[in-house]
Amino acid sequence: MFLRNGLEPWHLLIVAVVLILLFGSKKLPDTARALGKSLRILKSETKAMREDGSAPATAAAPVAHVTPAPAPAETPAHPAP
Incomplete structure (x- = not known):
């Protein structure tokens, strides 16, 4: 094998x-x-998560989904006559 001895x-x-x-x-x-x-x-951060993670993952609060705000409508460069 080519890498039998490792690095x-x-x-x-x-x-x-x-x-x-x-x-x-x-x-x-x-x-x-x-x-x-x-x-x-x-x-x-992983150490803090392990210390704080005493509750099971299924008992966690549901994550709120945020919907993005609609993009503003573009105004035309030249007004219509």
Whole structure:
């Protein structure tokens, strides 16, 4: 089988080179920082949902459906004579 040993160090090196080529060396730290921040937020939100989710999912209140407001009618650019 082709991937019987899983990831090897040279695989990670190829991924790193491709990322540097795609994003550039100046944007890569900002991108990694934003990704880390997003993952921390996701982790804290899932933890909060687990702590608050003591009630079964079937006992949750129904979700109210919001209907969008109708779009305003367009006025003609030139009034009819």
